[in-house]
Amino acid sequence: MPTKKRTVTIQDVAKKAGVSVSTVSRVLNGKADVAGDTQEKILGVISKLGYTSNLAARSMRSRRKDLLGLVVPDIGFPYSIEVMKGINRAIAESTFDLLVYTMGDVHKSGAVLHEQHYVSLLNNSLTDGVIIVASAAAEFITDAPIIAVDPHIVNPRYPSVQGTNYQGAVEVMQYLLKLGHERIGFICGRPEIASAERRLKGYKDALKEAGIAIDKDLIVPGDFTTKSGYASALQLLNLKHPPTAIFAANDQSALGVFQAAQEMELRIPEDLSVVGFDNIAEAKYVGLTTVDQFLSEMGYIATQMLIKMVNHQPLDVQVHKMPTRLVERTSCRALVQVN
Amino acid sequence: MPTKKRTVTIQDVAKKAGVSVSTVSRVLNGKADVAGDTQEKILGVISKLGYTSNLAARSMRSRRKDLLGLVVPDIGFPYSIEVMKGINRAIAESTFDLLVYTMGDVHKSGAVLHEQHYVSLLNNSLTDGVIIVASAAAEFITDAPIIAVDPHIVNPRYPSVQGTNYQGAVEVMQYLLKLGHERIGFICGRPEIASAERRLKGYKDALKEAGIAIDKDLIVPGDFTTKSGYASALQLLNLKHPPTAIFAANDQSALGVFQAAQEMELRIPEDLSVVGFDNIAEAKYVGLTTVDQFLSEMGYIATQMLIKMVNHQPLDVQVHKMPTRLVERTSCRALVQVN
DNA sequence: ATAGAGAACGATACCGGTATCGTTACCGAT
DNA sequence: ATCGGTAACGATACCGGTATCGTTCTCTAT
Numbered sequence: 102m103p104t105k106k107r108t109v110t111i112q113d114v115a116k117k118a119g120v121s122v123s124t125v126s127r128v129l130n131g132k133a134d135v136a137g138d139t140q141e142k143i144l145g146v147i148s149k150l151g152y153t154s155n156l157a158a159r160s161m162r163s164r165r166k167d168l169l170g171l172v173v174p175d176i177g178f179p180y181s182i183e184v185m186k187g188i189n190r191a192i193a194e195s196t197f198d199l200l201v202y203t204m205g206d207v208h209k210s211g212a213v214l215h216e217q218h219y220v221s222l223l224n225n226s227l228t229d230g231v232i233i234v235a236s237a238a239a240e241f242i243t244d245a246p247i248i249a250v251d252p253h254i255v256n257p258r259y260p261s262v263q264g265t266n267y268q269g270a271v272e273v274m275q276y277l278l279k280l281g282h283e284r285i286g287f288i289c290g291r292p293e294i295a296s297a298e299r300r301l302k303g304y305k306d307a308l309k310e311a312g313i314a315i316d317k318d319l320i321v322p323g324d325f326t327t328k329s330g331y332a333s334a335l336q337l338l339n340l341k342h343p344p345t346a347i348f349a350a351n352d353q354s355a356l357g358v359f360q361a362a363q364e365m366e367l368r369i370p371e372d373l374s375v376v377g378f379d380n381i382a383e384a385k386y387v388g389l390t391t392v393d394q395f396l397s398e399m400g401y402i403a404t405q406m407l408i409k410m411v412n413h414q415p416l417d418v419q420v421h422k423m424p425t426r427l428v429e430r431t432s433c434r435a436l437v438q439v440n
Numbered sequence: 441m442p443t444k445k446r447t448v449t450i451q452d453v454a455k456k457a458g459v460s461v462s463t464v465s466r467v468l469n470g471k472a473d474v475a476g477d478t479q480e481k482i483l484g485v486i487s488k489l490g491y492t493s494n495l496a497a498r499s500m501r502s503r504r505k506d507l508l509g510l511v512v513p514d515i516g517f518p519y520s521i522e523v524m525k526g527i528n529r530a531i532a533e534s535t536f537d538l539l540v541y542t543m544g545d546v547h548k549s550g551a552v553l554h555e556q557h558y559v560s561l562l563n564n565s566l567t568d569g570v571i572i573v574a575s576a577a578a579e580f581i582t583d584a585p586i587i588a589v590d591p592h593i594v595n596p597r598y599p600s601v602q603g604t605n606y607q608g609a610v611e612v613m614q615y616l617l618k619l620g621h622e623r624i625g626f627i628c629g630r631p632e633i634a635s636a637e638r639r640l641k642g643y644k645d646a647l648k649e650a651g652i653a654i655d656k657d658l659i660v661p662g663d664f665t666t667k668s669g670y671a672s673a674l675q676l677l678n679l680k681h682p683p684t685a686i687f688a689a690n691d692q693s694a695l696g697v698f699q700a701a702q703e704m705e706l707r708i709p710e711d712l713s714v715v716g717f718d719n720i721a722e723a724k725y726v727g728l729t730t731v732d733q734f735l736s737e738m739g740y741i742a743t744q745m746l747i748k749m750v751n752h753q754p755l756d757v758q759v760h761k762m763p764t765r766l767v768e769r770t771s772c773r774a775l776v777q778v779n
Numbered sequence: 780a781t782a783g784a785g786a787a788c789g790a791t792a793c794c795g796g797t798a799t800c801g802t803t804a805c806c807g808a809t
Numbered sequence: 810a811t812c813g814g815t816a817a818c819g820a821t822a823c824c825g826g827t828a829t830c831g832t833t834c835t836c837t838a839t
């Protein structure tokens with residue numbers, strides 16, 4: 102065990118170089134007021150001592166940190182991953198770095214509280230601005246740049262990037278109806294989340310539009326997980342009049358439908374048509390027809406908007422609506438002749 | 441635009457509650473020396489004002505932060521994602537939170553420099569310890585708990601969790617040899633990375649062991665990306681004597697082999713056998729036979745080891761070797777009768 | 780020669796917390 | 810009545826940087 106070496110501070114550098122801390126700080130921040138040879142000497146000492154500045158100390162005094170924060174419920178979710186890819190890309194193109202705060206498990210108790218805590222933690226401490234993904238947190242924050250991707254509530258007090266969940270769901274239904282399906286099951290998302298509610302409404306409205314009565318048995322609960330998708334699919338498929346098609350509120354639960362179908366020895370799409378929502382990476386591999394809501398792009402745009410806010414530039418729009426696109430793969434079958 | 445509200449500080453809370461900052465701090469940290477009603481009043485003020493403590497300020501003075509840092513090259517990589525899942529799990533079980541630092545793009549210039557910078561940034565500023573994933577950074581760090589997952593160099597000066605890359609590669613080769621393959625192509629990983637080198641050595645040694653001469657044409661370069669896997673696969677498949685099987689240094693490049701095969705209208709496994717390494721999520725969907733090196737578990741164990749280090753508990757081992765397991769799926773075909 | 784300007788650098792306050800030590804009030808014991 | 814002990818709380822130094830202002834020195838213009 103090596104002796105506990107104290108970390109090198111700016112004081113050490115100043116002493117070693119025979120100058121004041123002020124001068125070292127000036128060199129570190131590229132200010133003009135330093136003679137050429139002094140600067141060289143200080144830089145030499147810095148690299149010799151292996152000095153790196155203390156983020157905490159710096160961010161206390163100076164406003165600008167060139168750092169953006171990201172609060173995400175669960176890093177492991179495919180959904181989060183897609184969004185993060187886009188954020189990553191925007192970060193790589195910018196002068197900012199990224200600090201991700203995660204709470205490990207959304208479902209653990211007090212997660213929302215934690216979430217709020219972290220947002221303000223990042224917010225008034227370390228970062229210039231914060232991106233919140235799929236959350237209701239930070240409703241009380243007013244004093245710093247914040248942007249939400251797919252917020253849980255419809256009209257947050259801060260800017261956001263949202264998918265066109267309603268329109269996307271309607272398109273799915275029109276597609277299934279065109280294929281001749283009339284008994285279409287719907288696996289809900291978490292009811293407290295705005296996007297889940299929008300998709301359900303799209304499902305219902307499209308049926309009404311087509312003159313088909315809504316059968317309550319065909320609408321089953323869910324919480325966006327594969328597990329719940331599996332359970333709900335079983336429920337649907339064991340109905341006396343099971344649906345010919347299932348529309349799951351997201352791809353993760355659609356994957357659960359695949360599991361259930363396999364277990365009941367139903368082939369997709371021959372015996373059952375399935376559509377999801379999100380277009381996560383896995384969807385491609387299982388041939389799931391779904392709605393691409395360009396999650397990565399949402400992350401990308403949100404980051405760019407946040408950077409604008411940090412730089413005190415005006416935003417073109419407070420709410421950026423991201424269009425959706427139906428991605429037709431091999432999980433649906435036509436029951437009628439389609440032109 | 442709302443007026444720039446100053447963030448609420450401990451001073452504000454103290455003033456509002458009619459006590460000193462010391463007392464507020466005591467309440468925040470759960471110290472005993474506070475009267476019951478005083479505590480209640482302060483807690484009331486805190487929630488009324490929506491106060492949250494400034495991480496930067498706190499971590500400057502107090503040694504313990506209950507926060508672990510993670511430096512990861514690219515959040516979007518399936519490899520990183522798997523490791524992070526395990527870390528996430530360990531974090532959820534612990535009292536620590538996690539701060540992830542990413543630089544967006546490994547391939548952007550100066551990334552290694554950035555990486556080192558971030559490590560020490562987190563290290564001596566914000567976190568109690570740091571996990572480094574797949575990197576050569578932090579060679580110069582000596583003064584704080586650090587652990588590496590799959591480090592780029594063989595013997596880092598700090599503890600690490602490593603896969604048994606050599607053994608895993610040997611097993612793959614023995615498997616392919618048993619299936620009757622003799623012309624086996626190898627797509628390399630990034631040569632500067634220790635694990636890539638170990639896998640290559642496993643490939644060569646297994647061939648030697650089987651008495652098969654090494655054909656240099658069958659060993660092609662790569663850099664762990666799907667793109668390079670695609671290009672290298674084309675190179676192999678256009679050989680005068682193309683291989684009957686390709687062993688890619690990781691799953692990502694194996695995915696590139698799939699692309700190349702599809703383009704050349706070769707069926708897998710009928711016309712070409714493919715094996716990867718890592719067992720990322722995608723591998724399951726395409727039926728890729730690969731080596732599971734339990735990335736998630738590696739992240740989990742590394743986190744637990746780091747927590748021990750932070751708590752000044754002794755480590756059982758400095759280098760935790762994680763065994764590998766061949767996952768047989770549908771991307772390989774037997775050329776001979778196998779008992 | 781002297782004033783004024785500007786370059787180069789130092790001294791110090793300050794950011795928002797925590798750690799340490801000091802102070803006050805109140806209690807029972809001598 | 811005086812004292813010692815303890816509970817409750819306040820005052821202040823300090824963490825490691827940056828921002829601000831002041832100081833010193835040189836050089837040029839008058």
